[in-house]
Amino acid sequence: MSNQMTSTAPLKTAGVGRPSGNTEAISWALLALALLVLPYFGSVYVVYMACLIAINVIATVGLNITVGYAGLLSIGHSAFLGVGAYASALAWLHLGTPLFVNVIIGGVAAFAVGLVFGIPALRIKGVYLAIATLAAQYSLYFVFQQWTAVTGGDRGLSLPKLDVFGLGDTGFYYAVAIVALVTCIAARNLFRTRIGRSFVAVREKDFAAEVLGINVVRTKLMAFGIGAAYTGVAGALLAAFLRLVNPDQFTLLVSVFFLAAVVVGGRASILGSIMGALFMTLMPEILRFVLEHTAGSGADLASLLSPLREILFGALIVGFLIFEPRGLVGLVERALGRSEAIEARQSEH
Amino acid sequence: MQNLLELSGISVAFGGIKALADVSLAAAANRVTAVIGPNGAGKTSLFNVISGFYPADTGQVLFAGNDLLKSPAHTRSAMGISRTFQNIALFPGMTVEENIKLGAHAHLRSGLLASALYFGAARREEQAITRRIGETVLSLLDLRDYRDRSVSGLPYGVQKRIELARALVTQPKLLMLDEPFAGMPPPEKAKMSSYIRRIVTETDVTALLIDHDMESIMSMSDHIVVLNFGRVIAAGTPAEIQSDPAVIEAYLGGE
């Protein structure tokens, strides 16, 4: 197990918290600045990708809260993406509410659905939650597909173009960037305080957490619900981004995609979530680029792409879990020479 | 003399194994009560029943007049009971300070929204608890130097003190310590002994310990209960226990 290092050198780690407060505040400010000026320097494609990445970041942070910080395995997570997407799309189509309201509706709907599936499962043991999330995945797919009157069945829903802030596509980008920034900082803050600490405590030793007065079941539910809510928010933004919502956007492969993002980026880390989402969003683009240039003409790209993705996502999950359990964040820290911090914090990861 | 904790007729069986059989004992307020016995005597099982992790087949546990067996495990902290664990249940992924802050979990109030916002109420609360920990347990248990270090990798004795600090931060009425002396060299045992005595003398905490280190227990306990094979075979002051024939037989016959 973990307690092998008896180090006498002062280990300035920060456990759940990270590098000193000021460095971090400055980093966030710089990031905000970079996001602000991006449209002026980047092409339409860059802004498009940035939107997609930001949406994926929000969903990855959500999944990380559930899986990474709280240690609850959620396999059917793309179902919550779907709930958020459908809920917000329906609100917009039938109520005409503005984007930010739809986003909140998406988050709340996903949170509620998350509770419905979480409550039965969390009273029992860990693996059961995984099964419940799978049940969520398939039941919700069933609902998305069958409730044609509301969801449009296999064809789904199509949404008109948005004009946010009167700036068109760029306006939408800013909306997404703002939501992403706010949700990331909020998650970061959560883990500076008692609630965040309780998630980690429940993950690592739930009996000790109970003794400290933490209601383990309620804490797990909260972690699961918040994770679902974040993903619902991402789903709402995705619906507005793609202007199309249909059941095939929310399959098991998509759930595996986000799990890979969490594992690759680094579990229990907001920075890791950002890096993981970035990596995973760009990966299929790179894959497609490589395929187009190596497979040559005549190769049926479309049919190759899907199985290759499955292999890639699976291999990333397995590879990182075995060889670099701390994910890209771990690689970065190692490169920066903070290797003592990593081993000391290996814990039960 | 008031009894803070009273167990009567507690029996617990796992499948065919009787872990505890008709155990009754009392821990007097503001005193140190120790439960001793050879390995496998049922001491940790006893703690687990009080903590609410094991259901008792028969018997009653009264804490300050409340029936403990009816309440779920996570309510113990709010009631004023805290405990340490035999194998040290610290959270490896967090720093010493964060671990200790978790002791105050039941007292802290920041909700979701406040925490997400951080600046404002949550930050003030965090700063207050950081200060309180620094002024009380960190000094009391000589842990100041370890404040920002990660918990894993620290020496065993230090980890035991951290766990004690965490248990104290909850400001308990009853402090349950599971093998506080285990794995320590004599000088550290003496230190731990004096820490525990100091806590009981300087505050109104009641201590209930389990251990099988006779010497340490004898020197710092007010009342001792001896378990063997899940049964109470003797109870009394250290002097009485030392000369009790049943106890001598259990210890000489066993180890």
Add this chain to the structure above:
Amino acid sequence: MLMQLLEFSIIGIASGGIYVLAALSFVIVYKATNVFNFATGEMMMFGTYLFYLVDYQLGFGWIAGLAAALAGSAILAMVLERSLMRPLIGRPAVVMVMVTLGIGSIMRGVAGLFWGPEVRQLTEVLPRKPIFLGDMLIPGKLAWGFVIAGVIAALFMAYYRYSRAGTAIRATSTDQITAESLGINIRAVFLLSWGLAGVLAAASGIITGSVNGVTPQLGLVALNVLAVVMLAGMTSVGGVVIAGLFVGWLETLVGAYLGASWQSFIPYLVVLLVMVIKPNGLFGERRIERI
């Protein structure tokens, strides 16, 4: 009316036989190594494709195909255990499960690359001729599939109950440390249990494939088996049989009376109901965690 219900019921129970084998595969791995193997479905799929490869594509006939499939699956399962699961011992369960999920994804992708997404039909090993029970018509393949599944399940359970290896597995599943101190080689137990799981999964897959053909998605039906395992309780080998037949029965009835889309949804409904009503499954033990 009643005759129709009875006919559907028998068909349902027959199709439940497949679930029983796949569920046994899950349970044996879970009992011996405490890992919930989400790649079980893909092991089913892999075994079926191996059969298809050796029997049909390479033309060696179905007996060779069968041998290759069962042996190949056992070997693959053991390799996976030794190379990927073993290094992870001691890590939290979440990690182990995620790795099996990743493995499953890789296997689906590999199958998709080699064989493409189209349905491949397996050679007709199971007699197609329908069996008549009075006026009721039971599809031949299903009936024979059920018989074969039953035989394999019975063999497996006998092995598990009565052989020394089976006893070793049961001991390890109860308490690893004690088992090891009694001289049981638990690493061998891990390997054996995965190997057995591979064989069971392959058998289940081949029977399924004989009825429905094989695609890379074949393994996803194993997720339905989760309903069975949950219903039975994760730890009950005997309960799995009853639960498997029940879920097969329920599915067929729902499919017949409510339609195909409800059919795929039903197992998950069962899972959720079980979780709410009887969390430890109908036959599982209530484990008290020793702290």
